[in-house]
Amino acid sequence: MPVVTPRLSVLSEDFAADPYRHFAQLRERTPVHYEPAIDSYFLSRHEDVQRVLTDHEAFTTETLQVRAEPVMRGPVLAQMTGAEHTAKRKIVVRAFTGRALQDQMRAVRANTAELVAPFLARGRMDLVDDFGKPFAVRVTLDVLGLDGRDWQRVAAWHSGVAEFITSLSLTPERRRHCLDCAEQLEAYLLPVIEERRRHPGEDLISKLCAAEFDGIAMSDRDVTALIINVLVASAEPADKTLALLFKHLIDHPEQLAEVRDDPELLTAAIAETLRYTPPVQLIPRQAEEDAVFGGATVPAGATVFCMIGAANRDPAVFGAPDAFDIHRRDLGTARSFTAAAQHLSFGAGLHQCVGAAFARAEIETVAAMLLPLLDEVRYSPGFRYREAGLYTRGPVSLSLDFTPVR
Numbered sequence: 001m002p003v004v005t006p007r008l009s010v011l012s013e014d015f016a017a018d019p020y021r022h023f024a025q026l027r028e029r030t031p032v033h034y035e036p037a038i039d040s041y042f043l044s045r046h047e048d049v050q051r052v053l054t055d056h057e058a059f060t061t062e063t064l065q066v067r068a069e070p071v072m073r074g075p076v077l078a079q080m081t082g083a084e085h086t087a088k089r090k091i092v093v094r095a096f097t098g099r100a101l102q103d104q105m106r107a108v109r110a111n112t113a114e115l116v117a118p119f120l121a122r123g124r125m126d127l128v129d130d131f132g133k134p135f136a137v138r139v140t141l142d143v144l145g146l147d148g149r150d151w152q153r154v155a156a157w158h159s160g161v162a163e164f165i166t167s168l169s170l171t172p173e174r175r176r177h178c179l180d181c182a183e184q185l186e187a188y189l190l191p192v193i194e195e196r197r198r199h200p201g202e203d204l205i206s207k208l209c210a211a212e213f214d215g216i217a218m219s220d221r222d223v224t225a226l227i228i229n230v231l232v233a234s235a236e237p238a239d240k241t242l243a244l245l246f247k248h249l250i251d252h253p254e255q256l257a258e259v260r261d262d263p264e265l266l267t268a269a270i271a272e273t274l275r276y277t278p279p280v281q282l283i284p285r286q287a288e289e290d291a292v293f294g295g296a297t298v299p300a301g302a303t304v305f306c307m308i309g310a311a312n313r314d315p316a317v318f319g320a321p322d323a324f325d326i327h328r329r330d331l332g333t334a335r336s337f338t339a340a341a342q343h344l345s346f347g348a349g350l351h352q353c354v355g356a357a358f359a360r361a362e363i364e365t366v367a368a369m370l371l372p373l374l375d376e377v378r379y380s381p382g383f384r385y386r387e388a389g390l391y392t393r394g395p396v397s398l399s400l401d402f403t404p405v406r
C-alpha cells in the first residue's frame with residue numbers, strides 16, 4: 001500500500017513548534033505551497049524568494065495597505081516606490097550610518113552597562129526578558145530622540161502594533177486591541193512631533209520633521225508612520241538576533257571559545273546567526289500578474305509569503321545548510337550586511353533593510369560587552385528552550401547562568 005504523507009500546513013502547531021524540520025520537504029515537494037485557510041502562497045526556494053523580492057513590477061507591497069497601514073497610522077517605507085521612496089529612505093539611512101552611527105553606539109554601550117549591572121552579582125539573567133527586550137526598545141528610543149524612561153509604555157504599544165502586522169489571522173478582539181495600541185502610540189508621538197518642529201535637535205524625529213519632499217514638509221501623519229516604521233522594524237529583530245546568537249554559541253562551545261579568543265569573529269557569528277535562524281521569517285508581497293515557479297502558477301492578485309528561513313537553508317546556495325558554522329565560505333561576512341548579501345534575512349531589492357549596518361554595529365557592540373562579563377555562560381538548570389512565531393521568530397526566553405561578578 002502506498003504511504004500517504006499527511007498534507008503539511010504552515011499554520012499547524014507541528015509546523016509552529018519547529019518550522020526548520022519541514023523546510024526541506026517544502027523546497028523539494030511543494031516549493032509553491034498554497035494555504036487555503038488564508039488564501040496565500042508560500043515560497044521556500046532561495047531562487048524563487050530572490051525573484052519575488054527583486055522583481056518589483058511583478059510583485060508589489062500593495063498588501064501592506066491592509067497588513068500594516070492601519071497600525072502604522074500612515075504609509076510605511078516598504079509601501080512607497082520611485083522618487084518618494086528614494087528620498088524618504090535616504091533620510092532614514094543617513095540617521096543610521098556614518099557619524100550618527102558612532103554616536104548611537106555610545107547609547108548602545110550605556111544601555112548595555114545599565115541593564116546588565118543588576119544581574120552580574122547574581123550570576124543569572126534571562127537574555128530575552130531581563131535584557132534583550134528592554135535593550136532593543138531603549139536603544140531605538142534613544143536614536144529616535146524619545147525618552148528612554150517611557151520604554152515600558154512604548155514596548156506595550158509596540159507589541160500590539162507588531163501583533164497586527166505579524167499575525168496571519170486575528171480575532172476581532174485582538175484586532176481591536178492592536179488598533180488601540182496604535183492609537184495610543186500615535187497620541188504619544190504627536191505632541192513630540194509638534195515640539196520637534198518648533199525646537200529641532202539632532203535626533204531622527206527632528207530630521208523627519210525638517211525634511212522636505214517636492215518642496216513640501218512631511219505631514220504629522222507621514223512622520224508618525226515613519227517613526228512607528230523604524231520602531232517596529234528595528235527593535236524586535238535586534239533582540240531576537242542577540243538571543244539567537246548566544247543560543248547558537250552555547251550550543252557550539254568550540255565556536256564560542258573561538259569567538260572569545262578572537263572577538264573579530266563576532267561579525268561572522270552574527271552573519272551566520274542571521275542566515276541560520278532569521279528573526280524575520282516571512283516577507284509578504286502581492287502578485288500583480290500570473291507567475292510561474294517551476295511549473296506551478298501563482299495567480300495575479302494573490303498574496304505571496306517569502307519564507308526566509310527556508311530560502312536561507314537552500315542547499316542550492318549553501319553547503320551543509322543545516323549546520324551552524326561561523327567559518328562557512330559561502331556566506332561572506334562583510335557582504336552579509338550589504339545589498340550583496342547571500343542570505344535573505346534583510347530582504348533583497350529596493351526594500352532591503354535600511355538598518356542592516358546599524359543592526360551589525362549594535363549587536364557587535366552589545367555582544368562584545370556581554371561575552372567577557374558572562375564567563376562560563378550556560379543554560380540555567382532546568383531551562384527548557386522554546387521558540388515562537390511564524391512571521392518573526394525567536395526564543396521565548398533564554399535563562400543563562402554565568403560566573404557571578406564580585
Ligand code: HEM
Nearest residue numbers: 077078233234237238241280345346347351353354355359
Ligand atoms: C537584525 C536586525 C534586522 C533584521 C533581520 C531586519 C530585517 C528586515 C527585512 C527582512 C526587511 C525587508 C522587508 C520587506 O522587504 O518588506 C527590512 C526592512 C526595513 N528595515 Fe530592517 N531589519 C533589522 C534591523 C533594522 C533596524 C535596526 C532598523 C532601523 C532603522 C530597520 C529598519 C527597516 C526599515 C525602515 C525597513 C523598510 C525599508 C524599505 O522598505 O525601504 N531594520 N528589515
